[in-house]
Amino acid sequence: MRDLEFLEEQKVSPALLREVERFREAYEVPEDVKNRIVKPPIPFYGxxxxxxxxxxxxxxxxxLLSGSKATGKNILAENLAFIFRRPSYNISFNVNTDSSSLIGTDTFVENEVRxxxxxVYQCAAKGGFGIFDEINMAKNDAVSVLHATLDYRRIIDVPGYDKIELHPAARFIGTMNYGYAGTKELNEALVSRFLVIDMPPLTEETLMLILKKNFPKAKEEGLRHFAGLFLDLQLKAQNxxxxxxxxxxxxxxxxxxxxQIGISPRKAVTMGITNKSFDMFEKEIIGDIVMTRIPEEWTGDEVF
Ligand SMILES: Nc1ncnc2c1ncn2[C@@H]1O[C@H](COP(=O)(O)OP(=O)(O)OP(=O)(O)O)[C@@H](O)[C@H]1O
Ligand SMILES: [Mg+2]
Structure with a gap:
């Protein structure tokens, strides 16, 4: 399969890829949702x-994908939907998420309640991959409506409406940043309905792959400095x-x-990295780390 080359390159188990192929052949995608099969902007590495x-x-x-920001949770979820060739449905969770925003709302059509x-309903019916983005932002009682959908029952059963069974190809992928402001502790019953993957810290090899893929024209040596800077920050954060x-x-x-369009590397890093902290003391520490990796006098030529 040409479009799965990026998995072969990463030496993903051929036995698994054969099963993926079988899955794709088994489940046709309905014509009206073919446009929901989207090729992600970049492959997931790992x-x-x-x-x-x-x-x-x-x-x-x-x-359920758990990990801190920019660890590739969404890019992984999108890649998975694409790998399995399923239409994807992105569903962002927030404090106001409730069963009607997930399953559906009553509307009046020709004097009838419909x-x-x-x-979630559409995803279930079409055999889509539903991405529950930031699932731990929603109130727990709001998501309890999903329990029967996510376990072996594979149904949506809302009082007052027909009970529907999930299409056999339907799956759900949650993403969450544990412990971030605004998040809630996920209830055990919900977590129990997922296999949980903790996104690992990035390695130099993976980082270089990601950077090169994003900036194919960049100089390898220049990118190495950026990868090094990221690893330094990651280590300091871990400690x-x-x-x-x-x-x-x-x-x-x-x-x-x-x-790439002319800002000096140091200024660019100040915007993209250093200024992400608003604490004066911490900013100084970050500035020191940046200094060792991205010289002040560097111009764009060092990188592109
Ligand atoms: N393993 C990876 N493979 C490919 N790209 C990655 C990987 N890890 C991070 N990235 C890159 O990092 C950026 C952020 O990715 P993404 O939006 O998926 O992160 P996230 O974990 O969902 O973050 P957040 O928690 O902030 O929503 C993207 O540009 C993505 O390409
Ligand atoms: Mg995300």
Missing amino acids: REILEMAIAALLQGENV LRKGP SEISTKPMDLRGMIGALKTI
């Missing part, structure tokens, strides 16, 4: 995580010397983009 997630989904399990189908605020791959990619 063989072990890919294998764990693919195996779980093949066996009919739902997957259910306007919510994203609790700094917070995880500046450990921001998204910010680093943003910084590299601005270098």
Whole structure:
């Protein structure tokens, strides 16, 4: 399968890939939701995580991805939907999420009450991959409506409406940042309905792959400095010397983009990394780390 080359390159188990192929052949995608099969902007890098997630989904399990910001949870979820060739439904959770925003709301059509189908309903009916983004932002009682959907019953049963069974290809993937402001403790009953994958810290090898993929024209040596900076910050954050605020791959990619159109590397990193912390003391520590990796006098030529 040409489009799964990125998995072969990462040496993802061929046996799993054969099963994925069988899955794809088994489940046709309805014509009207074909446009929901979206190729992600970049591949997800990380063989072990890919294998764990693919195996779980093949066996009919739902997957919960937990990890701090910019660890690739959404990019992984999108890649999984694409790997399995399923239409994807992104469902963002927040404090106001309730059963009607998930399953559907009553509407009046020709003097009749009808259910306007919510994203979980549509996903279930079409055999989609539902991405429950920031699942721990919702109130626990709001998501209890999903219990029967997520366990062996595989149904949606809302009082007053028909009970529907999930399409056999439907799966749900949750993402969460544990302990972030605004998040809630997920209730055990909900967590029990997922296999949980903890997103690992990035390695130099993975980082370089991600940076090169995002910036194919960049100089390898230049990117190495950026990867090094990220690893330094990651280590300091792991040792609790700094917070995880500046450990921001998204910010680093943003910084590299601005270098590409002429901003000096140091200024770019200040915007993408250093300024992510608003604490004067911490900013100084980050500034010191940045100094050792990205010289002040550098111009864009060092990187592109
Ligand atoms: N393993 C990875 N493979 C590919 N890209 C990655 C990986 N880890 C992080 N990234 C990159 O990091 C950026 C952020 O990824 P993503 O939005 O998926 O993170 P997230 O974990 O959902 O973050 P948040 O918790 O802030 O929502 C993207 O540009 C993505 O390409
Ligand atoms: Mg995310």
